[in-house]
Amino acid sequence: MRVLFTTNPGIGHLNPMLPLAHALQQSGHEIAFASAESFAPSIQAHGFQCFAAGLDWLQSQLEQAFPETQHMSLEELSAWFIGDLFADIAAQHMAPDLIALCRSWQPDVLVRNDFEFGGYIAAECLGLPHATVSISFFLPIATLEPLIGDQIAFLRSAHGLAPYPALDRLYHYLYLASGPLRCQSQTLPVMHAIQTEALVSASDATLPSWLTQLPAQPTVYASMGTVFNRTGDIFPTILAALHDEPVNLILTIGRNQDPEQFGPQPAHIHIEQFIPQSLLFPYCDLFITHTSFHTMMSAFKYGLPLLMLPISADEPVCALRGLDLGIGQIIKRPGQFNQFFDRSVPELSVEAVRSAVHELLQNDTYRRNARQLRDEIQALKDLSHAVDLLVSLAAEKTPRIAGR
Known part of the structure; x- marks a missing residue:
């Protein structure tokens, strides 16, 4: 099985995805990431191939890529991140590159995280099953809609998808949540609680x-x-x-x-x-x-x-x-x-x-x-269960309902 992981170029976005990527790799599956070109060395350091996709920027050097953020308060920056950057600027650049990459590399499933939306658009365009790895506590659709609904609707329309409902299929197939489900303010039928592992590189x-x-x-x-x-x-x-x-x-x-x-x-x-x-x-x-x-x-x-x-x-x-x-x-x-x-x-x-x-x-x-x-x-199931869920998702291309 080929699995493509997509992430914005920030360590806090990448690290929660790495344990699953390693578990898949150790199970014999072929793994690649797609992210900003300048972020590739951070991914390659963990032993994974990385395709350059989307706008070239680094979250650790935010003001260099987006000078307008220099004068924002931290509170203004919070709203800007999800509404203007993740769901708009980054996703607009990411989606077409991912569509082209998926057509050439032919992954069986795409794995994104909560704040990478270009992968969602690309997977929906190509009929590719997609999963979400939690890098935050779950944000319900009702919370996300006023923040990013119009941006995602525009992206869907730009790539030939019905614009609305914009977010109904965002978590259609599988959501892998770190930690017990009682930690979440809301759950989904496709939400599975997984015990992940800490990553420590040998040099550290x-x-x-x-x-x-x-x-x-x-x-x-x-x-x-x-x-x-x-x-x-x-x-x-x-x-x-x-x-x-x-x-x-x-x-x-x-x-x-x-x-x-x-x-x-x-x-x-x-x-x-x-x-x-x-x-x-x-x-x-x-x-x-x-x-x-x-x-x-x-x-x-x-x-x-x-x-x-x-x-x-x-x-x-x-x-x-x-x-x-x-x-x-x-x-x-x-x-x-x-x-x-x-x-x-x-x-x-x-x-x-x-x-x-x-x-x-x-x-x-x-x-x-x-x-x-x-x-x-x-007491939670470990990453081998997440691997099994992704294997069955790639094979059956239907939602992985918890408890079945």
Whole structure:
């Protein structure tokens, strides 16, 4: 079986797809990706062929490709990402390239993620069965319609498809959800819960020597990912909040930043550019995160409570799901995401971070809820089930209804 994966050029979009791609490859299937040309090395580093498709841009260098984003607030950027970039600009360039690629490479099934829409258009044009791998908590059609309905309708019409209903077939065949279905605000007949695996490349699979010699006190880990990790007020606020607290604090700030910029720190604070999270999480008692979906799901597997500081994109939605699951608390940046959070959600400050860390470490309810979720994840079917679903989808070309 030939499987074509399609993704926007961002690490947070790619990483949740890689475990399934590896599982398919290890089962003897032929795998290729399609993404922006400049993103190909990131995909090839994991051992996969990558076809250049669509506009050449990188999410990590967003302002270079789209200068208009320089003057957007993070809140404006959130709406722009899905409505203007993913469903419009990126999809318009991606769809025709994918149609041509599918005609030449002849995949048996196309696998996209929640925010790559060119693959949906291409597959529908060619009558090719398509599946979605979750890289976010599921966004119901009723939520997506006002955000991207007109854009997708235009694309459908441009490629000879009936414009409306624009989104009814977006998840027609198969949706592979990471984690238990109770994590989702809504489910689908074709939604299957899968336990995925963490990826650590051999070159990254090391830990700093000091990690095994930490004092016997709670360990708090903070990371803001790879896209918005330079949001200026977050790391300094965390450092100030926990400067004199009896905890071990670990910050990973990204390879695009220098730990020295934060100045001298007390012995209980460690700042690194990168540590593999799958190796670091077992040492941690609390995770401070920007609440990207993939990062949250990785933390769930280790039963960690979360202090959630959403920055942009779908992160406020993810944070609300974490709150509903009872595994953490939210702090918002001043004046941001007021349409998502009520006044009970505190704004970012030294005192707010310190108070939340105290509560999350001392109130065992959060840890019990997180560990229950961890146990549910461990009980899920593994990636071999997802491989079987894709094989049957390619053969039968009909929706894979859960429970049948």
